[in-house]
Amino acid sequence: GLIGPMTGDYAHYGTSTRDGAQVAVEEINAAGGVNGWQLKLELPDEELPVCADPDMMQRALHNLLGNAMHHIGEDGIFVLRALRCPEGVRVEVEDHGPGISAEDLPYIFDRYYRSRSDAGKQGTGLGLSITKAIFQQHGFRFGVHSTVGRGTVFWFIMTDAEETSA
Numbered sequence: 001g002l003i004g005p006m007t008g009d010y011a012h013y014g015t016s017t018r019d020g021a022q023v024a025v026e027e028i029n030a031a032g033g034v035n036g037w038q039l040k041l042e043l044p045d046e047e048l049p050v051c052a053d054p055d056m057m058q059r060a061l062h063n064l065l066g067n068a069m070h071h072i073g074e075d076g077i078f079v080l081r082a083l084r085c086p087e088g089v090r091v092e093v094e095d096h097g098p099g100i101s102a103e104d105l106p107y108i109f110d111r112y113y114r115s116r117s118d119a120g121k122q123g124t125g126l127g128l129s130i131t132k133a134i135f136q137q138h139g140f141r142f143g144v145h146s147t148v149g150r151g152t153v154f155w156f157i158m159t160d161a162e163e164t165s166a
Helices: 011-015 017-035 054-070 127-138 161-165
Strands: 038-042 077-085 088-095 141-147 151-159
Touching: 054 077, 054 088, 054 127, 054 151, 127 141, 127 151
Parallel strands: 038 077
Antiparallel strands: 077 088, 088 151, 141 151
16 A cells, blocks of 8 residues: 655564564555565464564664665565564565675675675665674574575574573
8 A cells, every 4th residue: 555654663563573574565665666676575474473673673674675675686576575483483585686606695794895796886885784783682593595696585583582581
């Protein structure tokens, strides 16, 4: 549906991964209609309880989605996926872009790091290092896998703190 003006109010995000993802998707698809790309959402129907700072997670998701958008493939599609896993909820952001070379992958979350293929693109090189800091602060595992010419998947695992401390 149509979305109203951005209020920056993400309070409800903490109650449901689904709501937060939905908000991000509506914003992005509203912009995407203009640019001819589309964000696909793959979420289970069940509630996915996680313990996380809603504003921080929104920012991390925004950074990952923004990153995927910068490297979108010819199909114009990128995917936000959430799935239950033994530790909690695994969230993936997938693009079908050029992919990241094996020599760049280990440095991709480093501050100011730009791969050679990114030379001349807009951006500060800070997005992924901020995202990394947010995940580390929460104690969430995260990573990336990529195939040159096929695309990239960034992933992180959000835990439900109540369960893990039991």
